[in-house]
Amino acid sequence: MSAAGKGFSPHLDIRRGCVDMTHGSGARAMTQLIEELFMKHFDNDLLRQANDQAAFEVERGRMVMSTDAHVVTPLFFPGGDIGSLAVHGTINDVAMSGARPLYLSAAFILEEGFPLAGLERIVISMARAAASAGVPVVTGDTKVVEKGKGDGVFIITTGVGMVPEGVDIGGGRARPGDVILVNGTLGDHGVAVMSCRENLSFETTIESDSAALHGLVADMVAAAPGIRCLRDPTRGGLASTLNELARQSRTGMILREDAIPVRPQVAAACELLGVDVLNVANEGKLVCICGPQSAGCLLEVMKAHPLGRDAAIIGEVVKDAAGFVEMRTAFGGSRVVDWPAGEPLPRIC
């Protein structure tokens, strides 16, 4: 063989090329894909070590680790795509412990035949989201499956972060008298994806709220280190998240319907789609539960952050070992907010 043969040329044809099985086989094509696409866009010192693992210094303390597989369909939607979502989703899961996210890993499962141009668009979006959040992708993996054995691109991200001293946030820590807050309007992500999927169009485009919440969380934790619970209401929406927290804490919860922020066009879309906005996924929202003495201060801190402008106190924690979540409706009635059950809303994230 010639020396030129060792030179990894010709280059990937990103404009016209497609993913093929050799891109996942450990062969030269795989190295090419990794170098000319992933390493190029995610570029950072740790990734450039090009070992099968990233190495970095950590301080003594409490670390958190979280993982999320992203299988959203369609891959591109108003306000984001699977790439930015995969970064935001895992950063948020890490941040919901109060931690400062440090590093991400990313694994890609690619379907044979997927256009390299589409993959590049996703990787660029992902790299931008990671850079803007200050949380680099430091290691990764790529696999290719045959056409019809995947769905374009799945992205699995894992994140690690460190919890500041004195912070102890967990789903089982809510207690009667605590206050429930959210950082803004509910249902935007799920409705954006579903509208896209169902080809619905509205007067104004409904955009996903997909965003990295660790900056907001850092402000909140600094202002009120005694925050008891933080969780992002993704799949299953606010209803699932509050039922989970109520169950873990063995408490009940009472919500005030008129206090829950929902964009009018999202409410209208939910009506049209026949779904309850409380069951709809969010990707830039958090639920916070804190003692009553911290609630006012936290609300102010949240409202002062760009991702908390529409923050609101939406209810309170009550004594109820059975863990019911109840909503006082605008008309003075009351209904149980149950886990979503009947109508599944899959592949929303």
Add this chain to the structure above:
Amino acid sequence: MSAAGKGFSPHLDIRRGCVDMTHGSGARAMTQLIEELFMKHFDNDLLRQANDQAAFEVERGRMVMSTDAHVVTPLFFPGGDIGSLAVHGTINDVAMSGARPLYLSAAFILEEGFPLAGLERIVISMARAAASAGVPVVTGDTKVVEKGKGDGVFIITTGVGMVPEGVDIGGGRARPGDVILVNGTLGDHGVAVMSCRENLSFETTIESDSAALHGLVADMVAAAPGIRCLRDPTRGGLASTLNELARQSRTGMILREDAIPVRPQVAAACELLGVDVLNVANEGKLVCICGPQSAGCLLEVMKAHPLGRDAAIIGEVVKDAAGFVEMRTAFGGSRVVDWPAGEPLPRIC
């Protein structure tokens, strides 16, 4: 609704049930799947916290992080399955830095219609592999995709570990005069999977070598902290791994064909399948490069470990900025060991 309605009954019907879209939708069925299958078998204190992230104490030092998506087909093969493979694969990637692996995360992408009994079998195998390695699965995620948009089960694991003080192992550290070792016979995993796929049968079943190598690595690092490179020759086999290391280190390598341990039935199967054993994936093997003064001691330490009984010195690092890997054949000839290119062997891990 009745109080019984909150009780998550009836239970999962693992014997006759199948994965359906509700298992990934954030609804009650998802919680049921997580609790009655994943939490039950992976059971450990960190997982039981049931937050969207696991929290644990770490010491100050050098941490490594590695991720691997597993898409092997078939899901069950002689010597292992996708569950044990997903544990071993990531533990090994962490260990190849010399680190002690601490924790794993696991994300599952399930295809609608996959039998819950098969999933349970995989999860049990995975839990056993993790328990036997002493590296628990502490956090996870589950997604479901429609029938025809996945392939049964994909498992993505991420691992973190800590590198002992004074250890500095990396792909770019080989230098002329260094010695190349492997811990045993090559090609077992890939041939086991391919034989299964092609319905080949041999007189004796060829089993995957899938194994967690961190115990062996710990012994090696303790004996010779100056080890320069460690890498597991998975996809692309020994050929890819040595070409990667040669390229990163800007050196050449010379192998002695008759020193490379290969089981006779694996060699025969490779002949039958028309593949070069050097291109075939391993899942319980490592390549070690060290200075000549450490080689004898390392070989002894490797041979003393159950996973290194067939360890051998297979070649040496030479000066060659072009990064060629060459093999001296048994007949006194010589050939270039190139990256595998033509024949892809995909979905082997």
